[in-house]
Amino acid sequence: MSDNPKTDIILSMARTATEDYMQQIVQHLKTHEFRKKLYPPSVKRIWFYETSPISAITHICEIDPTHVRYKDGPLEENGIGNREYNSKVDDEDWEGYDYAYRIKNCYKLRRPIGLVDMKMTYGINGAPRGMVYVTERMRGEVRVEEQICIWKED
Secondary structure (H helix, E strand, C coil): CCCCCCCEEEEEECECCCCEHHHHHHCCCCCEEEECCCCCCCCCEEEEEECCCCCEEEEEEEECCCEECCCCCCCCCCCCCHHHHHHCCCCCCCCCCCEEEEECEEEEEEEEEEHHHHHHCCCCCCCCCCCEECCHHHHHHCCHHHCEEEEECC
16 A cells, blocks of 8 residues: 555544534535644545444545644634634634644545445544545545535635
């Protein structure tokens, strides 16, 4: 797998009692994915693994290069969380979320990739907790352009 170009990563997307973050992206209400980690500049797409009870990769989103809170200035305040990110609120829920990834499009997988398939077919050891690179086989068999485009920015 040494020739894997490392352009695609899997990130887990949790759902809370009050927030369905994946649906916020699907509905284009959330324009950025906020994370505590700086991902390599080679990363172009995030494959979202929705945690329990879904336990599957359900969506793929292309992203812009990383926006760093203390370096790149404020974000447009047109999406859920952007104002909080800009204001550097002293809210422990936002502590450490210094990296914003603007979402350029959202594709729904025609066939979600469940945890069993992730392990047995694609060699991913378990449910992603941190960043996991998409395997060559997965990227080859699940082509983004063949999935259902929910929305796409020009």
